[in-house]
């Protein structure tokens with residue numbers, strides 16, 4: 236274990252202004268707080284925070300980060316409190332320790348359903364101060380190094396999985412490559428011991444066959460470059476078993492073909508020398524086509540720069556080469572952290588490290604967040620998708636969510652006024668299902684209202700509730716105006732003047748609060764216009780009531796006389812269900828509704844669930860194949876909003892002898908229509924042909940039979 240003196244010396248070696256006193260106090264505080272606690276290995280617990288601080292000092296991190304490393308488990312695992320930390324080490328350290336502690340708490344909830352939310356919190360915590368993540372990664376690295384002491388296999392595997400899925404990608408993302416490599420390889424030990432062992436054996440074999448190729452190549456390269464006047468530092472290493480494994484998986488190469496196991500690095504003085512060196516290497520060894528990458532002219536998002544190439548080296552071994560300057564090397568080795576440390580040159584004043592802010596900037600803006608998400612494997616969060624606003628705000632939504640869900644998640648008003656969406660910069664229909672990492676831009680218009688059709692495809696409770704609320708209020712408005720119309724007409728027919736005041740005066744009779752309530756009830760058929768009339772003019776009570784029946788056209792059902800269905804009771808009225816629009820060829824069932832007759836549904840209609848406990852209502856029926864009746868099938872079409880697209884649509888339907896009986900635009904944006912089209916057909920086969928024909932039409936985005 237590193238001693239107190241060693242740690243302080245190490246920090247002072249790269250940061251002479253480090254607060255020596257605070258470091259010493261943190262060391263002692265942590266030692267006392269952890270006291271006699273032991274780790275599963277039997278080591279004193281205190282060895283862990285000291286090692287974490289050591290790992291952080293390898294990366295030349297600032298004094299507060301090192302202190303946080305020493306203290307990071309004291310609040311979680313000992314009697315020490317946040318107040319103690321704040322009092323003894325100041326608010327900055329307290330905030331960092333608090334951040335790391337919270338991350339640890341998030342981590343300990345292994346509940347799958349919480350992981351998506353945890354991931355969001357993780358992103359949030361890191362975005363507040365990247366040092367929280369650095370300390371957390373160092374903590375995880377040391378825990379992985381000592382993971383073999385953990386007794387329970389299941390726990391080891393869970394921690395390894397999480398390391399592989401979250402922490403290694405995060406380490407890569409902020410450019411700390413050696414942490415990433417080590418985290419992956421340590422997790423690989425637990426997750427696939429057999430795979431790892433077979434790679435190690437293969438590596439041994441290749442090594443034995445080739446002899447000490449690494450030093451051979453190193454000597455040869457250094458000599459060749461020296462002759463060309465290039466001073467270089469060449470180093471070589473074997474790749475980690477996990478990186479070899481990944482390459483085998485990715486490139487789908489077999490074990491026998493596995494040959495490029497060595498990587499060499501050439502560090503030179505200038506950018507020009509990088510390209511000169513590349514030339515020397517390519518003329519000395521045969522290059523492997525397709526492997527050259529120039530990360531100097533196009534640097535990686537995390538700041539990494541190098542030239543990469545692969546060549547056939549001595550003994551016919553494929554070897555990888557990285558060529559870079561010393562500046563680039565610092566960045567590659569120490570992550571973005573070092574880059575700014577180096578550039579800044581002056582870190583003696585103990586001021587906020589500029590690179591932290593710059594790194595945060597990168598995480599927040601400069602880079603495509605989807606790449607970040609791609610790197611952190613999101614399969615873990617299979618039930619969630621993570622999408623971004625153009626500003627980079629993250630929304631986590633249930634899988635299957637659409638731009639409408641996204642809009643409502645941003646704000647109710649955004650949802651209510653949503654007219655269209657751009658996904659990754661391209662206009663897409665509102666019913667498009669979002670994918671992980673999609674950038675979603677919602678287009679709004681003040682004049683737009685929620686469409687009832689949205690309810691058919693949204694996934695979130697919030698969106699559904701908002702749409703329903705709107706639709707209900709909208710329906711109410713329609714019923715009110717219909718009811719008022721009916722009432723006015725009734726009054727007129729009976730020679731009475733329609734006056735709101737008169738109706739208001741008799742509200743009590745209906746136990747209703749307003750005239751609108753009365754019209755609403757008339758509109759939906761709860762009351763008749765005549766009921767209202769006799770409330771106002773009781774003397775009309777014995778008069779004729781010619782309009783009492785069937786005043787509300789919406790209440791009428793469609794009954795068909797030429798019944799093409801077998802298995803019915805004679806004289807029974809037949810209706811075709813509006814929910815599923817059954818067609819000859821569909822498997823069907825009849826549901827008996829007392830006083831109404833039989834309603835025919837398709838066998839897979841969702842409405843049937845309401846009748847599962849009423850077997851007495853089910854009627855076994857079948858289509859009469861000889862009947863020549865026509866039926867109305869309903870299809871839902873999403874169509875590009877272009878000139879002529881509607882004409883093409885009707886042409887295709889007409890060509891298949893379909894007769895359009897009704898066409899309703901249910902949703903309309905600048906770029907897409909959504910339509911419900913009722914088509915008279917003889918059977919389901921004909922409708923299927925029409926659907927197929929429409930799908931082959933370029934302007935048609937999607938077609939489905941509407942059977943909600």
Ligand code: MN
Nearest residue numbers: 283307308374
């Ligand atoms: Mn820890």
